[in-house]
Amino acid sequence: xxxxxxxxxxxxxGYLNTPAIGVPPVQAAxxxxxxxxxxxxxxxxxxxxxxxxxxxxxxxxxxxGVPADRVAIGAAVSQLLGAVAAGLPEGAKVLVAAGExxxxxxxFAARPGVTVTEVPPxxxxxxxxxxxxxxxxxxxxxxxAVLDLDALRAASEAANVPVVLDATQxxxxxxxRLDWADWVVAAGYKWLLAPRGTAWLAVHPRAxxxxxxxxxxxxxxxxxxxxxYGLPLRLAAGTRRYDLSPVWFAQVGAAAVLPYLxxxxxxxxxxxxxxxxxxxxxxxxxxEGNSAIVSFDxxxxxxxxxxxxxxxxxxxxxxxxxxxxxxxxxxxxxHAVGR
Numbered sequence: 001x002x003x004x005x006x007x008x009x010x011x012x013x014g015y016l017n018t019p020a021i022g023v024p025p026v027q028a029a030x031x032x033x034x035x036x037x038x039x040x041x042x043x044x045x046x047x048x049x050x051x052x053x054x055x056x057x058x059x060x061x062x063x064x065g066v067p068a069d070r071v072a073i074g075a076a077v078s079q080l081l082g083a084v085a086a087g088l089p090e091g092a093k094v095l096v097a098a099g100e101x102x103x104x105x106x107x108f109a110a111r112p113g114v115t116v117t118e119v120p121p122x123x124x125x126x127x128x129x130x131x132x133x134x135x136x137x138x139x140x141x142x143x144x145a146v147l148d149l150d151a152l153r154a155a156s157e158a159a160n161v162p163v164v165l166d167a168t169q170x171x172x173x174x175x176x177r178l179d180w181a182d183w184v185v186a187a188g189y190k191w192l193l194a195p196r197g198t199a200w201l202a203v204h205p206r207a208x209x210x211x212x213x214x215x216x217x218x219x220x221x222x223x224x225x226x227x228x229y230g231l232p233l234r235l236a237a238g239t240r241r242y243d244l245s246p247v248w249f250a251q252v253g254a255a256a257v258l259p260y261l262x263x264x265x266x267x268x269x270x271x272x273x274x275x276x277x278x279x280x281x282x283x284x285x286x287x288e289g290n291s292a293i294v295s296f297d298x299x300x301x302x303x304x305x306x307x308x309x310x311x312x313x314x315x316x317x318x319x320x321x322x323x324x325x326x327x328x329x330x331x332x333x334x335h336a337v338g339r
Contacts, residue, residue: 144293
């Protein structure tokens with residue numbers, strides 16, 4: 001058991017796999033378990049989960065710096081970005097980062113008549129002009145490279161090109177103010193420490209009519225509980241038209257943890273995470289960096305045998321440092337690779 005940033009985590013030494021799956025606070029895991037228990041005793045109703053959806057929606061909004069009424073809920077990044085891709089005109093040109101996580105690129109590449117062009121992440125701001133959309137992660141999944149948000153914003157505004165940002169590998173450890181972007185999406189099960197089955201899409205008012213709610217169902221109605229049966233189509237007037245029916249127990253977990261994350265001094269969280277990642281980089285002889293994620297040459301299976309839980313990504317081992325990690329985790333990695 002570790003205490004970090006005012007809460008407890010039931011986590012083992014050497015767990016550095018947050019970029020793949022985060023570990024919830026004990027309180028959040030207990031809340032999900034208790035709700036599942038009530039379900040097993042036939043003590044819950046569908047309407048009982050409405051508060052969790054509202055709380056998690058607000059928590060995500062606070063973490064990325066937008067009003068809650070801009071935020072739609074879903075279960076996965078690609079699922080939500082399908083609504084953005086569906087709204088693109090025939091012949092649209094989409095700019096993405098080379099090596100980008102495919103949940104960002106595939107929804108656009110799968111759209112007939114749309115051209116998707118890859119450029120190295122560092123060159124992306126300079127390549128914005130001439131495209132109809134930019135879609136990119138704030139922090140790259142494979143190696144933790146942090147996007148120059150200021151440069152991208154300046155380039156997109158100068159060229160009048162809308163922007164999709166995926167904050168999945170950033171929200172929760174990196175202070176964010178993304179109210180300028182047209183769309184911001186993130187999955188909850190990594191740095192946001194929520195169960196898998198939670199994702200959110202923030203839609204800027206100027207982009208509200210540009211998407212197509214291809215996944216619309218009863219929960220996208222102006223009043224979901226009055227949208228259960230029959231036509232005509234009666235979608236919510238605002239961003240909730242993009243809502244997908246909530247994964248109930250996942251939303252309970254998100255509601256238990258997102259307000260906690262939003263209450264933290266995220267500059268202090270960032271400093272903690274980057275300091276540990278920097279210590280590992282120094283120990284491995286790697287250049288300095290500004291990310292909580294470190295990618296390096298090592299066998300992830302060998303690391304696991306030494307008690308380090310990491311991922312294999314893009315031919316390298318990948319680790320990430322979050323709230324609950326300590327210098328002992330850095331030392332464990334260095335020992336595992338013989339440093």
